[in-house]
Each structure stands twice: as C-alpha cells, then as structure tokens.
Amino acid sequence: MNGEVSTAAPAAPSRSVPRSFLAFDFGTRRIGVATGNSLTRTATALRTLNLEGEARFDAIAALIDEWQPDALVVGVPFHPDGAEHDNTRRARRFARQLHGRFALPVHEVDERYTTVEAIASGATDVDAASAALILDQFFREHP
Numbered sequence: 001m002n003g004e005v006s007t008a009a010p011a012a013p014s015r016s017v018p019r020s021f022l023a024f025d026f027g028t029r030r031i032g033v034a035t036g037n038s039l040t041r042t043a044t045a046l047r048t049l050n051l052e053g054e055a056r057f058d059a060i061a062a063l064i065d066e067w068q069p070d071a072l073v074v075g076v077p078f079h080p081d082g083a084e085h086d087n088t089r090r091a092r093r094f095a096r097q098l099h100g101r102f103a104l105p106v107h108e109v110d111e112r113y114t115t116v117e118a119i120a121s122g123a124t125d126v127d128a129a130s131a132a133l134i135l136d137q138f139f140r141e142h143p
Contacts (some may be wrong), residue, residue, distance in 0.1 A: 022063060023073040023135035024098075025114065025127050026091040031056065032127030035067050036135045043135035045128035057101060064102055072104050075111030075134035109138045 018039035025032035030050050036043035049059050074095040077087045092108065099106040114130040114137075123129030 019070040020067065021071055021073055021135060021138070022067055022069040023075070023109075023131045023138065024060075024094070025075050025111065025130035025134055026087075026094045027127065028087075028090065030127050031060075032125070032129070032131035033060075033063060034128060034131035034135050035069070036132070036139070038139070041139045043132040043139070045123070045125060045132040048125055048127040057097075060098070061102070064104070069104065072098050072102070072106045073135055073138045074098065074106060074108055075114060075130065076108045077111055080112065107138060109134050109141070111137070 018037055020037045021035065021043075023034045023036070023043065025034075029052075030048050032048050033046045034043045035046055046063070049056060051059055072095075074091060076091045076095070077085070079085055095106045095108055098104070111130070111134050114133040115126060117133055118126045118129035121129065
C-alpha cells in the first residue's frame with residue numbers, strides 16, 4: 001500500500017526544500033534502517049537493529065536524534081497478488097507506533113521483493129539494504 005499512516009500530516013518530499021528520511025524494513029526479529037534525502041534522492045543502508053520491545057524503540061529514538069529526519073518510511077509487505085497477511089498488519093502497527101512515539105510523518109511503501117533484490121545484489125546487511133530499497137521506492141513514487 002502506498003501512502004501515509006492516517007494520523008500523519010501530509011508530507012510528500014519537495015524538490016524546493018530538501019527533506020531527510022529514515023526508512024525501516026520491519027521484521028519481527030530485525031529491523032533494517034536506511035537514510036536518504038529528497039535533494040539527492042538516494043538511500044544509504046545504515047544498519048540492522050536486532051532488538052526487541054522497548055530496546056528497539058530506544059535504538060530508533062537514538063537514530064532519530066542522530067539523523068534528525070523530517071519523515072519516516074516503513075516498508076509494508078504483501079503477498080505477490082497484493083493480499084495482506086499477518087506481517088502486513090504488524091508493519092502497519094509499527095508505522096502507527098513510530099508516528100505516535102516520535103510525532104513525525106510516516107509513509108508506507110509496498111516492499112514486495114526488496115529482500116530478494118537485496119540478496120541478489122550481494123548485500124552483506126540484507127535488512128539494511130532492503131530498507132534502502134524501500135526508500136528508493138518511496139523516492140520513485142514521489143517525484
């Protein structure tokens with residue numbers, strides 16, 4: 001699903017005002033993280049968080065403090081036919097939690113096949129590389 005979490009204010013990237021983003025490849029065990037900006041329209045894999053519970057959100061808070069993003073992007077998985085599944089709902093819940101905790105706009109991006117693409121590219125940190133692909137997809141969808 002392309003779009004934003006419904007509680008977020010509209011915030012599509014603008015070419016006139018550079019905006020920075022953190023992107024997340026959500027997983028129940030790991031979360032890949034990438035950064036990028038609307039000026040260069042490129043994404044860079046940062047790291048994978050292998051944490052649970054509050055430790056996960058503490059690490060995300062530290063990344064937000066470090067990178068000062070204007071908005072967040074979360075990959076939302078779907079079945080190949082576009083149908084939702086359990087991880088679709090989990091990723092959307094994670095997006096709502098990010099918005100609620102950090103009061104930043106959160107955009108959702110369909111992340112089908114990002115892990116396959118990251119593996120095929122030979123990425124050493126597949127989850128972070130997937131997050132970068134999610135952010136690249138966001139930039140393509142918001143010219």
